[in-house]
Amino acid sequence: MTTAGIPHSYIPFSLLFFLLSSTLSSSSSSSSSSHLYPGTGTETAEKEGKTRSLHSEILRDEAVARLNDLGKVSDADDYLERTFMSPASVRAGTLIREWMEDAGLRTWFDSMGNLHGRVEGMNPSAQALLIGSHMDTVVDAGIFDGSLGIISAISGLKALKSNGKLGELKRPVISFSDEEGVRFQSTFLGSAAVAGVLPVTALNISDKSGVTLQDVLKGNSIEITEESLLELKYDPASVWGYVELHIEQGPVLEWTGFPLAVVKGIAGQTRMKVTVRGSQGHAGTVPMSMRRDPMAAAAELIVLLECLCKHPREFLSDGGNCNEHTLESLSTSLVCTVGEISTWPSASNVIPGQARNYSVTFTVDLRAIDDVGREAVVYELSNQIYKICDRRSVSCIIERKHDANAVMCDHELSSLLRSAAYTAVQRMTGEIHEEVPLLMSGAGHDAMAISHLTKVGMLFVRCRGGISHSPEEHVLDDDVWAAGLAVLAFLESHILYYLDITLDYFANLKSGVETPNYGWVLLGALLKTRIPSPADDEKKLRAHQFSQGWKRMAEELALDLEELKKLQCIAKRPRILSFIFSEIRNLEKTLKDDANRASPATAPQIPIPIATSAKALVNPALSYVTLALCAIPKLNKEIKPEKCKVIVKPTRVIITLFKACKGNWSDLHYKEDKLKPNLDKERDPMAGIMDLMKNMYEEGDEDMKRTIDKAWTDARYGNTGDSLKGFR
Ligand SMILES: [Zn+2]
Incomplete structure (x- = not known):
């Protein structure tokens, strides 16, 4: 979607820098003036009626x-x-x-x-x-x-x-x-009881002040026993x-x-607590080479966690524990967080150590939609943690505190x-x-x-x-x-699709239709138009999303094309004209080729974003446009693709191409050397010279054209023995 289609208060993050003032002014109001909604009941009587x-x-x-x-x-x-x-x-x-x-x-x-x-x-x-x-x-x-x-x-x-x-x-x-589980550090107490999955032992868990769950309920005049807890289940x-x-x-x-x-x-979740113990000591007297510092080890472990969760494929591909589907799922859904860290004795001049059993502890919260993948990540993470702790001569204890499968x-x-x-x-x-x-x-x-x-x-x-x-x-x-x-x-x-026969019968009697079997007839009709199968529905959604995406992209391309044509009218310099002409041709071709893909037989897979991801999505329409404008049909000379680099910065993209051979490139685009005679031996030897002359005539300015005309006429009427005299 283009920014024009987004309500003011919903500017994507990437554009906040440029549209900050309008964002602030519109988001400060709790009522949206978004085009997505009708007027909020003040503009016209008609709108007020509709709102009501x-x-x-x-x-x-x-x-x-x-x-x-x-x-x-x-x-x-x-x-x-x-x-x-x-x-x-x-x-x-x-x-x-x-x-x-x-x-x-x-x-x-x-x-x-x-x-x-x-x-x-x-x-x-x-x-x-x-x-x-x-x-x-x-x-x-x-x-x-x-x-x-x-x-x-x-x-x-x-x-x-x-x-x-x-x-x-x-x-x-x-x-x-x-x-939320804030008071008893145990989530879903209410809904788990209704679902029948809250263990009776939960009644004895206590909050920070030592009051048990059962006592808290008792304090509110609610008597709960193991039997009555089980009866709560629907x-x-x-x-x-x-x-x-x-x-x-x-x-x-x-x-x-x-x-x-x-x-x-x-997404499924795993929560862990990692404790790292080393050797406590004075910050000024223990040489760096003799330290067993659990804080520095913890820092390395946290960075490792971030790296693993950003690039799960690099850590898990070799083991063979994860198939391609799991790896792909992890790439789009895995998120890991260290939200809590504590040290002992937490003093600026003390290397934390082994005292009090919790010298340096931190939490790990790990979430993914694929349970197999999540397990593989936990396994790999644990292995790597132990390796790092061994190398640093500190001890590590990993405790799994909570696990919930994806739903x-x-x-x-x-x-x-x-x-x-x-x-x-x-x-x-x-x-x-x-x-x-x-x-x-x-x-x-x-x-x-x-x-x-x-x-x-x-x-x-x-x-x-x-x-x-x-x-x-x-x-x-x-x-x-x-x-x-x-x-x-x-x-x-819900009423329409799941109308109960008895209910339908009563409903119709109530509305005055005196046909006892009407309910059956209506039900039959409803069944025919009932919800399509989930697979059909999914396909339709994908196809629709794809066609919508293409439509937006085509609109963007058409606008680019229109602007390029305007530029073509005002451009004067031959190189600029040639560049614009080439881009126009590329865009026209892209539009024509992609029109055929607008209604694909099977829509492509569209990645599903994770709701908690902080990364803004890449707009498929905009990125396509950018690529189309950057597309170079043929490069001037060969490159080594494996050595090329792309660096993406907030306001620019730097693409570095590695030349296969040393030498100067006059242009990025491949350009046929028109000054080089065609040496095809099968052809008339004079044909190459004629082509060269033709190219020079076409590319040349007025003086060049006059000179060639004259040389051509002279050669034709025998005024000179050297037809190329003017060019030597
Ligand atoms: Zn909530």
């Missing part, structure tokens, strides 16, 4: 107000903090409960502090759809993480209620008590699926300019969510837009725990700068609206 019909008062205005209200419910005075069952968490639960009841849900708290809201459907045997997110926060948090998923679900159901459609299916909304047969909406917590959606994305899967989202649910996100944006803008992006999630979510119970699907909502777990976290009001509309569209599609 899109439930903006529920899905945007009320949802934003509730997010702000919930954001003020904190255990701290000057920042947001709500941990498992803290006083603020209990107050937040009460507030959310009021909102759930306002949307027509029956509510209750379970014995792990999860808040449930349920629409009592007309068919009690119908499977339930779960929608949820978490109400706890990290320390010094933003107001959208977790809360947006809960409030969007409640708003969507409230809008459905105002449409008179609520009550057609069982739709519990769950507000999970703990996801019966898998009674659940149809789980949907979670969450802020992206990464910069990719902001780059694409689209407010919503479907999540393809959630792939369900194709069918993702397909429904994709349609819902598309419908939401289309309803808001009234225009057809690009396909909904498909992202991987590098962050963990409750959906990981619930995947043990049922199939899961997720939607991401863009957030400013990709910033999360910070008070700077921000979602535009209109994006909150898009999220609510997507939930509403999803719920409506």
Whole structure:
């Protein structure tokens, strides 16, 4: 996409330097003036009517107000903090409960502090759809993480209620008590209990002050026993699926300019703690050659980790443990972080040593979508760590603290969510837009725990700068609206596609159609138009993305071509004219060749970005244009490709070509030497001379042309015996 297509507040990082002022001025407003959305209800009566019909008062205005209200419910005075069952968490639960009841849900708290809201459907045997997110926060948090998923679900159901459609299916909304794991250093306490995967031993874990989880619940008048914990699990047969909406917590959606994305899967995680011990000593007296310094060793290990995670292929290709698919997956999804480091005794004049069992310790957080690949990285990393520690004569202990496998989202649910996100944006803008992006999630979510119970699907909502777990976290009001509309569209599609026969029969009786079998007829029709197979859908999406990408590229090329033609009209110097002509010809050829690829039989694989990646994506259209303009059909002379280098800097690219033979190049482009006579022996010996004359005539200036004319005439009429006299 070109920058013209991106709302002001969503300028890609790479352009921030140039557009800083406009970025700041537009991002300071919480309401977007983006072209992606209609006016926010002030310009015309027509727009106001449309805004009302899109439930903006529920899905945007009320949802934003509730997010702000919930954001003020904190255990701290000057920042947001709500941990498992803290006083603020209990107050937040009460507030959310009021909102759930306002949307027509029956509510209750379970014995792990999860808040449930349920629409009592007309068919009690119908499977339930779960929608949820978490109400706890990290320390010094933003107001959208977790809360947006809960409030969007409640708003969507409230809008459905105002449409008179609520009550057609069982739709519990769950507000999970703990996801972040701040208080007990154990994530997904709430959702794991509902999924039935929380071990009973979790009741005895304690927080920093030594209070156990069971005691914390008891302090809030909740009695939990091992038996009652097991009873919290939903019966898998009674659940149809789980949907979670969450802020992206990464910069990719902001780059694409689209407010919503479907999540393809959630990366698996491994957390480790590495302890390095050496020999403690005086900073001034121990010679460098005699030191066993664990700090310097730790530094080398951290750099090794970064190197391995940036270039997994270089470390893992030789071992044969990873196939090409795994290596490719790691190349695009592996992320590693050292977020915490501590030393003892932590003094400027002491070499840290062996005391207190933790002389230098650091954490490693490693995530990838491919579980086999993640294991291979952990194995390789451990091997390399031990080797380095041996070489440095320090000891290392590696402890694996946490492991979670990757979770792939369900194709069918993702397909429904994709349609819902598309419908939401289309309803808001009234225009057809690009396909909904498909992202991987590098962050963990409750959906990981619930995947043990049922199939899961997720939607991401863009957030400013990709910033999360910070008070700077921000979602535009209109994006909150898009999220609510997507939930509403999803719920409506759920009713359309999964209409229960009994329910359908009642629904039709209610609407006055007195045909008892109408439900069966309608169901038959629906089945025919049911969701296409996931594989078909995927192919269509890929083909569409490819054709959209080509379209954008072709537009860019056409603009380049137009400008080159204008330059051609004003250029005077022959070399410039020749250069422009050659570029025009190249561009025309590229456009013609690529037009045939616009609708490929099978679309190429498009890499899927990881949501937490800090690296901005390369716009395929722009990069193609750059390459096309740089393309040289044939170089002046031969080069050695293996010795050539490309250096990419923020504002320029330096390409160094290595000549195969020494010598001067007058031009990068290959140029036929027209002054050299053609020595083909088969030809008439005079033909080479004639070609040379012809070339010189064509390339020459007026004087040259007159001289050649004269020599030619003289030679023809015998005025001279030397036809080339003028050139010697
Ligand atoms: Zn979250």
